[in-house]
Amino acid sequence: MEHAEILSQLEALHRDAFGWAVSCCAGDWHRGEDVLQVAYVKAVHGSARFDGRSAFKTWWFGVIRFTALEEARRARRWFAFLDRWRAEPEAPDEASPIVEDSELAALAIALRALSERQREVLHLTFYQRLSLSEAADVMQVTVGSARQHYERGKKRLREILPNRSALHE
Amino acid sequence: MNEPTPDDDLQVLFARQRAADHESTSPFHAMRTWALEAGATASQSGLAPGWRWLWPTGAAFALGIVTVWFATHHPATPPASSRDTLARQLAAIDAALQRSAAAQRELIAWQSPTDFLLHPSHHENRP
Numbered sequence: 637m638e639h640a641e642i643l644s645q646l647e648a649l650h651r652d653a654f655g656w657a658v659s660c661c662a663g664d665w666h667r668g669e670d671v672l673q674v675a676y677v678k679a680v681h682g683s684a685r686f687d688g689r690s691a692f693k694t695w696w697f698g699v700i701r702f703t704a705l706e707e708a709r710r711a712r713r714w715f716a717f718l719d720r721w722r723a724e725p726e727a728p729d730e731a732s733p734i735v736e737d738s739e740l741a742a743l744a745i746a747l748r749a750l751s752e753r754q755r756e757v758l759h760l761t762f763y764q765r766l767s768l769s770e771a772a773d774v775m776q777v778t779v780g781s782a783r784q785h786y787e788r789g790k791k792r793l794r795e796i797l798p799n800r801s802a803l804h805e
Numbered sequence: 806m807n808e809p810t811p812d813d814d815l816q817v818l819f820a821r822q823r824a825a826d827h828e829s830t831s832p833f834h835a836m837r838t839w840a841l842e843a844g845a846t847a848s849q850s851g852l853a854p855g856w857r858w859l860w861p862t863g864a865a866f867a868l869g870i871v872t873v874w875f876a877t878h879h880p881a882t883p884p885a886s887s888r889d890t891l892a893r894q895l896a897a898i899d900a901a902l903q904r905s906a907a908a909q910r911e912l913i914a915w916q917s918p919t920d921f922l923l924h925p926s927h928h929e930n931r932p
Contacts, residue, residue, distance in 0.1 A: 646837070737825065
């Protein structure tokens with residue numbers, strides 16, 4: 637794929653990719669932005685190459701997910717190092733824009749209570765509108781495993797979310 | 806008419822979340838420009854990512870060569886053979902014996918300061 641074509645595809649997917657990066661960072665906008673920046677560097681400079689074996693969106697979301705995991709691992713090591721020198725570990729910075737919509741705020745809180753896999757599959761299917769098969773591809777799990785996370789995640793989300801009846805109406 | 810599915814509530818909620826996120830997303834061009842600049846900085850350094858270990862590896866290799874050179878040109882004390890060890894032990898024993906003999910000679914030559922009192926004097930023997 638040509639460089640210009642890659643840039644064009646990246647631009648078309650930018651907003652969705654941003655949402656996915658934030659989701660991969662458990663709702664932390666600043667970290668999501670950093671992860672997406674690093675993923676762009678990988679895509680622009682060829683350290684992550686699209687080989688055409690899957691859809692571009694699936695591939696790109698896989699790159700973002702992998703980058704988020706790398707960054708999280710690096711951050712964990714760094715914080716573990718800092719914690720040795722700190723009497724009391726600081727609370728993690730959960731930076732996100734102020735959500736005025738109470739239902740959206742409740743959704744953000746409820747999503748944080750889910751497991752990483754559950755959060756991923758629900759985001760990919762409901763937010764990104766991917767099929768379970770595509771979601772499984774991004775998450776690098778089998779479709780059966782993705783379905784299991786999907787069902788459990790939905791069940792758990794409905795248990796946590798307040799005013800479920802209001803949502804159904 | 807489409808029947809509502811059991812997941813419609815979640816669909817609606819996530820769609821609202823998506824719309825809200827899209828409004829506050831950082832612009833693509835700013836992020837792309839940053840990525841291009843970051844890549845340009847990396848290429849100016851003249852090192853591909855695979856070559857970033859070149860300097861540490863080279864330094865470690867040079868250090869190894871220097872260490873080997875010192876080891877070969879400034880040999881440490883060679884390990885003593887069993888013959889040398891035996892010779893050293895014999896020398897130590899000899900030195901100890903000599904010290905002991907000297908001490909013995911000193912002991913024999915020693916005389917008590919009041920020893921003369923025990924010997925009879927000429928005046929007392931005189932009739």
